[in-house]
Amino acid sequence: MATATRDLRPGLPLARQAGFLDRAGDGTFSATGASYQALLGASDFSLVTSTVSPIRCQWTVAQVIDYLYSTSFASPHLFGDRRSAFEAAVTDALACFTDGGVLSEDNAFTVHTARHPSAHENGCRI
Incomplete structure (x- = not known):
């Protein structure tokens, strides 16, 4: 899905049908x-x-929808009576x-973990 999402981004049906940029709750995300x-x-x-753990997930189109x-940016209520059209557009776009x-x-x-340097690491003597 990551590759498909990048490839679809310019014409993503979600953006066209929901009329949003990066919606998050009542506002937008940046x-x-x-x-x-x-x-x-x-x-x-x-x-x-930093520790990187690679994963592979498999999704059906229904699971993607x-x-x-x-998510807050694609809640069903945002589509109103366009919900079926949205589902059909996403299904068609992802088929290939x-x-x-x-x-x-x-x-x-x-995963990023961070800690405060100890006095010893800063060259201080205790």
């Missing part, structure tokens, strides 16, 4: 610009370690990416 690792590194918890409905009706998503979780 990224901060700085990475989480950079934000942590600039804080008092400046010793940052259900997932979208579970399925293999036996299944979409494969290769992704990774990145």
Whole structure:
């Protein structure tokens, strides 16, 4: 799905039908610009370690649609009487990416852990 989502983004039926940019609740979402690792590194918890865990998920088109409905930016009520048209548009758009009706998503979780440097690490003697 990750590849399909990137490929579809310019003409994503969701954007056309829901009329949103990056809806989140009653507002819109915008990224901060700085990475989480950079934000942590600039804080008092400046010793940052990152661990990447690759995963592969498999989704049916129905599961993708259900997932979208579970988000604040694509809640079913946002579509009103266009819900069936949205589902048909997503189904049509994703059809060429399925293999036996299944979409494969290769992704990774990145976990950042951060801690405060100890006095010893700062060169202080106790």
